[in-house]
Amino acid sequence: xxxxxxxxxxxxxxxxxxxxxxxxxxxxxxxxxxxxxxxxxxxxxxxxxxxxxxxxxxxxxxxxxxxxxxxxxxxxxxxxxxxxxxxxxxxxxxxxxxxxxxxxxxxxxxxxxxxxxxxxxxxxxxxxxxxxxxxxxxxxxxxxxxxxxxxxxxxxxxxxxxxxxxxxxxxxxxxxxxxxxxxxxxxxxxxxxxxxxxxxxxxxxxxxxxxxxxxxxxxxxxxxxxxxxxxxxxxxxxxxxxxxxxxxxxxxxxxxxxxxxxxxxxxxxxxxxxxxxxxxxxxxxxxxxxxxxxxxxxxxxxxxxxxxxxxxxxxxxxxxxxxxxxxxxxxxxxxxxxxxxxxxxxxxxxxxxxxxxxxxxxxxxxxxxxxxxxxx
Numbered sequence: 229x230x231x232x233x234x235x236x237x238x239x240x241x242x243x244x245x246x247x248x249x250x251x252x253x254x255x256x257x258x259x260x261x262x263x264x265x266x267x268x269x270x271x272x273x274x275x276x277x278x279x280x281x282x283x284x285x286x287x288x289x290x291x292x293x294x295x296x297x298x299x300x301x302x303x304x305x306x307x308x309x310x311x312x313x314x315x316x317x318x319x320x321x322x323x324x325x326x327x328x329x330x331x332x333x334x335x336x337x338x339x340x341x342x343x344x345x346x347x348x349x350x351x352x353x354x355x356x357x358x359x360x361x362x363x364x365x366x367x368x369x370x371x372x373x374x375x376x377x378x379x380x381x382x383x384x385x386x387x388x389x390x391x392x393x394x395x396x397x398x399x400x401x402x403x404x405x406x407x408x409x410x411x412x413x414x415x416x417x418x419x420x421x422x423x424x425x426x427x428x429x430x431x432x433x434x435x436x437x438x439x440x441x442x443x444x445x446x447x448x449x450x451x452x453x454x455x456x457x458x459x460x461x462x463x464x465x466x467x468x469x470x471x472x473x474x475x476x477x478x479x480x481x482x483x484x485x486x487x488x489x490x491x492x493x494x495x496x497x498x499x500x501x502x503x504x505x506x507x508x509x510x511x512x513x514x515x516x517x518x519x520x521x522x523x524x525x526x527x528x529x530x531x532x533x534x535x536x537x538x539x540x541x542x543x544x545x546x547x548x549x550x551x552x553x554x555x556x557x558x559x560x561x562x563x564x565x566x567x568x569x570x571x572x573x574x575x576x577x578x579x580x581x582x583x584x585x586x587x588x589x590x591x592x593x594x595x596x597x598x599x600x601x602x603x604x
Contacts, residue, residue, distance in 0.1 A: 239262070239264075240278050244260065250532045269294045274287075303543075303560070306540075315534040316526075316527035320546040325525065326536050328466060336513045336530070340472055344445070344469050347463070357447075388453070412455050417430055423492050426481075467482070469482075482502060484523065494512075494514045495511050495512040
């Protein structure tokens with residue numbers, strides 16, 4: 229039996245204010261709104277005007293397609309900008325929360341974090357893929373010289389050389405992984421916290437010669453190697469990296485394990501466990517906690533919302549949720565309130581680890597003020 233009745237309302241709200249590419253979620257009631265009711269539908273856009281049709285409209289831009297399944301709805305987005313789930317708008321039996329899995333991007337105002345590693349409750353470990361740029365050149369016939377220790381050798385698993393880590397060329401092109409890791413560790417301050425461990429770089433994570441930004445992880449064949457030393461606990465955990473690239477901010481990585489003493493507060497207030505010093509972040513913006521063996525995030529009535537990246541194809545079985553794409557807000561509302569015993573969004577609104585995702589795909593950055601669609 230379906231948990232909800234089959235009436236679905238799609239609301240599209242367009243924020244037409246000029247700004248930083250952010251939506252003020254305290255003012256969404258003032259936005260222009262388009263409403264579509266029914267089950268399966270296809271919605272098109274033309275000049276920021278939205279219409280639905282059961283037929284193909286080749287002269288208009290396809291925005292999304294809703295397909296009614298047995299116990300849920302499938303949403304297929306056709307957009308160029310990365311879509312995000314608005315956490316506080318989720319209405320489910322578990323409340324307003326969203327699971328964090330590997331490769332999730334968490335956006336708080338202009339600040340972004342990424343889950344780069346996850347060990348789930350079944351003790352399975354998943355890691356976010358590296359960019360192709362940061363993979364080793366697998367040439368076992370060349371002899372390299374490390375620019376730190378000046379030792380020579382050939383590429384092997386026992387003696388790994390990084391050969392494309394920065395813009396240095398010639399004799400300064402190659403460096404031992406162990407030598408670079410030792411140098412990086414000397415610039416990191418490790419602090420034990422109530423939720424695990426915090427790693428903070430005390431200067432920019434970049435090559436000291438060419439000033440090229442360095443990755444935190446590289447790949448050789450099918451194995452990943454950190455450029456820092458970190459002992460993983462024999463517990464369920466997630467590794468969260470601050471991925472903002474401003475020159476005045478140094479790298480930060482947070483190891484959050486399952487032996488939490490309390491929920492983790494994120495914001496710019498002094499009482500927060502993870503501090504984000506940006507005016508677009510609320511004083512207590514969001515909370516990370518452990519629910520039913522899964523790390524989840526909740527919004528704390530923030531001005532610009534707590535957003536988590538999603539795929540362009542998702543399944544929905546909750547009473548209501550919202551997606552944000554650039555300056556566009558799409559609300560999905562089922563006509564009945566959630567019933568007792570209805571399934572949680574945790575089951576249907578879950579991104580599985582994106583291990584096979586295209587490796588050289590750019591990370592989501594700040595949204596443009598304009599909303600772009602793919603022409604179909």
